[in-house]
Amino acid sequence: GCAIEWLSADQIADAYPPFAGPQIVGGTLGRLDGSVDPNAVLQGYRRKSIALGADFITGQVTSLNSDGGSIRGVTLASGETIRTGVVVNASGAWARDLLATVGIDLPVIPVMRHVHVVESPILSTGLPSAFLPSGLYLIPEHDGTWLMAWSQPDDPVGFDFSVHRHRFYDIIWPHLIEQLPAFDRLRVVGGWAGLYAVNTLDGNAILGEWPEMRGLYLANGFSGHGFQQCHAVGRYLAELILRQTPTLDLSRLGPRRILEGSPLFEHAGRII
Template identity: 35%
Template sequence: MRSTSDVVVIGGGIIGSAAAYFLASSPDFNGTVTVVEKDSSYQKCSTTLSAASIRQQFSTRENIEISLFGIQFLRNLNQYLGIEESLANNTPHDIGLQEKGYLLLASPAGADILHRNNKLQTELGADISLLPSSILQERFPWMNCEDLALGSLGNSGEGWFDAYSLLQLFKAKNKSLAVTYINDEVTGLKSGQQNGSEQITHARLRSGQEIAGKYFINAAGPAAASIASMAGINLPVESRKRCVFVFNCRDQITNCPLVVDPSGAYFRPEGHNFICGISPQEGNDPACNDFDVDYSLFEDVLWPTLAHRVPAFESIKQVNAWAGHYAYNLLDQNVILGPSPQIGNLLFANGFSGHGLQQAPAVGRALSELILYGSYRELDLSVFNFERILQNKPVKELNVI
């Protein structure tokens, strides 16, 4: 079987679905969009297994601007993703957005970085305050602040939400816009010479179907390198496992933001419990495809760190855990965005390294602009282009969590 679509999106998670939405909803787009997703249940999708949060506390201008649009999108979901039936019934969409902030903590050695980052963040309009350790202790009396010099707190525009609900809203809206979702897996890309250059012409699916297209978007998350290799392109993105642990604390901890310890460990409230995690140490973070939880990470690393920062966390009980995957960009842990220099109609949106969920609205919009106009319109995200990979020129982002 063969079918044709103007745009073929490979990967139906949050990035692929956001790209499909911004294309299909644009008055300047008169074509068709097909999204191919191999796991329609999304049980092992990076979107649904993430810690589901958003922040403006980055060190790179473009990352800050991306998340500023992201929070505006989340605050105005019904404006973007509302469908006629829900609007007619006056049932606004709710993804449980809680703007309780990120709190990035710094020892004396890390205080200068927070100061430099805060200057740029506030210049761009982010609502971030710097709090010395004495104020931190007043605001958060349950926290050990003795070894801290500074904290950077998002007063608004930062927090967490229900990632699965957001993804389902994107899908429902897309289907109302005539976007086609196919439960299948891309197993090959066919190319040929068109208009004097190499172009992708078809995507082959595991079912045997082929889809012809004018544009192809690689939104395959941790599997992105495999898709790129089908076009003969080396994409430095690997699947890296990240474990999230749920624990219960007997003592009441109030007014708790998402806290990032100087060690890199994070925790935040989740209902009556808390969730937490930490990236493995460099050298102990191999590429992998399994979803086995490393419980020793909680016992040996996280628990002692949490108990040091919050004395009440000495008496906690781990009650649940899961493992998800980062699409880890080996060069600089930032997104690789836009067309390949070798194949102009193959666009990449890969290697978010844990930032994909919060960056999906801006990146989806950017991909639609590249297809519709051949350039960025709202945000210039050319700093994340594919050429930097070929030239080995990383974009330095200090706040990778």
């Protein structure tokens, strides 16, 4: 397992004073934890796949093509058709729209998530990331700069990438001060919005060949877990496509549960 230790509220206050608060009773600490740049990993995979002979095509897929229960290829916005017997739908928040072109209704919706760049008198250097039980998280960047975010049940649905700073001041900051009073002085200096591809059935990934469409493989609906799971998912799908025995059995995340309406829930106490 991971090297995790429990700290009492007093230990947190002594070691990391900004994370002390009247409602903090303790917390877990992973001293060996770190962070990863998802885009750097993506580019690494891209370079390696090119070195192994893969070709990359820049284009927008507007529809899938099928015949007799089997996938036959894709059509691009340019009008070009690419014929193939295997297609992997890894189109994130656009997965449902693309699958609809072959009559598949996937319960995946685009939900906006914000990350706010915040400046505070509290120097972030030497402090770990903090994840509160509510789901609000603080990631130290440098000097007094922090990344902060908190997903809400009423986060907008749709393809909207505008940044709503008022949601930080109206929703996140009051809760932050209540939990960690040291952050009573700060200002938002930037941020960005992106989309979670949320699986409305159970909030978990949908992986594998669609039971009613031979050759159509799904890697959809990660609901915010995508980068955590992508390394195993890529290997799993490659092994399925090559008809090899999977190194990891991820079949319980298969798409048949979507057709059957049988959700696979995580533990109810998950944080993020």
